[in-house]
Amino acid sequence: MKMNKIIAASLVASSVLFANPLIEKAKTMGLQAIPQNQNELLKITDPNGMITPERVELGKKLYFEPRLSKSGIISCNTCHNLGQGGADGVPTAVGHMWVANPHHLNSPTVYNAVFFKSQFWDGRSPHLEDQAGGPMQAAPEMASPPALVVERVNSIPEYVEEFKKAYGKDVKVDFATITSTIGIFERTLVTPSRYDDFLNGKEDALTKEEQEGLQVFIDQGCTTCHNGIALGGSMMPFPMVKPYKFANVGDFKGDQNGMVKVSTLRNITETAPYFHNGQIWSLKEAVQEMGTTQLGKDISDADAEKIVTFLKALKGEKPEIVYPQLPESTLSTPKPDFN
């Protein structure tokens, strides 16, 4: 019995010492695990030490708060639904007055967005705290002027009290503090998966088929863009080689240099439809379309299926979210406005 334990222990050790060459290869290609160690993770997700339990709890309330929208019925969670992979499952985001995004842009996931180098499809926002203010103001999303958001929140004494608890009694509950608090909550939306266990040395965390898929993913060149912790999140030219099949839907052309944000592949099975204009529902078709537009090659059905098998293993464990009880409006709270 004792000997068995020793053998078992040495097997575990050897799997770390003589790592699966695929793990080494993946790391060489820039793939990175979500750190298991919480302090290591926080160094990445919270480099400026903004996260505290009070701010995260308050940020969660604000994330689910429909009164941040002009109408009072649209919250961050409406389009970035934490029960639907952090997105909305529709091609084009629809917001205030049932108006679709004028550029036909698809809502990207908020899960693991903390690992992105920048936010929005054109990468125009440097971090989550800044990003959160965008959709709140955008006419076809939440349509709220900042002054309205500030007035609504400040009209609710429980919110003001919570801001004081989170930032000290002299806090100014302004638009920047409100959006920043939402960003702080979003920093906690990280979803570790079996893939991370694999990269961290647990060889059997991925099945043979999934490992084969990862190998094909690397061999085909997918890691050129889909790398880092998020397997995405940086800006790349799009399309790079051949035109995108659905380029005619919407007028989005990326930033001023034609660069488009690379989508994260984590939880990708939960965030269809794909691409900036949400025109492709099949993950296999999306893989093959990427082969065409970005790599200039036809990825075979067999290889695309293998890649999809790997991508499925990127589905991570979501943080448990207790649905927040929102404080009551007062008579001085600005009323809902549906126009």
Added chain:
Amino acid sequence: MKMNKIIAASLVASSVLFANPLIEKAKTMGLQAIPQNQNELLKITDPNGMITPERVELGKKLYFEPRLSKSGIISCNTCHNLGQGGADGVPTAVGHMWVANPHHLNSPTVYNAVFFKSQFWDGRSPHLEDQAGGPMQAAPEMASPPALVVERVNSIPEYVEEFKKAYGKDVKVDFATITSTIGIFERTLVTPSRYDDFLNGKEDALTKEEQEGLQVFIDQGCTTCHNGIALGGSMMPFPMVKPYKFANVGDFKGDQNGMVKVSTLRNITETAPYFHNGQIWSLKEAVQEMGTTQLGKDISDADAEKIVTFLKALKGEKPEIVYPQLPESTLSTPKPDFN
């Protein structure tokens, strides 16, 4: 020390034996506590023994499931938000294509709706399992034909599996089973408060001011309609004595006999604006308006304020809701339809 304990014990005993006359009065007037004993509670909330953990968990997912709507972005929780007192905080419900309820009806709370004698403002539905199918189909709400709801749910294998776990492997996942499962979840949305502790004999559960408010509430005749566990939930004529101040907004006149569902007063501070057409934001004004329309009397400012003090004590503890992770669509899932 020992003597002190005996005295303390006898004081506790006496508070039960010689109950506060206000407790007796309240009960005589038809007010009832939410039973503390879980078996007693279940006799009321689940007389037919439909509740099981699997059905409640599945019902919760369906309650938060936007794909039950034609567009894919409106769920039960959109208008009956469990973080906002089970309602939406806007005068008139707005749904599919941003269309407001044609009768200007306000979304009633789902919390404690299990205690209502019937559902909807005109009481046309006998129970929650039946009610759940209404808004799902209504054009200005979720706008889903039953066939679409059934096709969407059946296209998602995880849902079908969960229905089998909840009802047995031969279950037919039809519209009635889907809406019924949502109703079963809603049966658990019960919010006990300090008021219930008071009715159950804990005299100091309500402050003196709240007890005084309850006394005025009874003396003014409010319990004529606001009685039972829900302090509401039955059908009564409206208006009974004088016209309602905002009768001109919308065309709702109650059922064929002019009867309107009495709103529950539990969590009433969370469910403004008030009345079937959501035209009054101030709880005090609502109390006084009820005095006029239903009791034919002017309730003084002082008395209305006392009643409001009591009503605030009806804010109950909400069940903890862990936000559900919804299963993924498949390629055969009918697509979102925004038209």
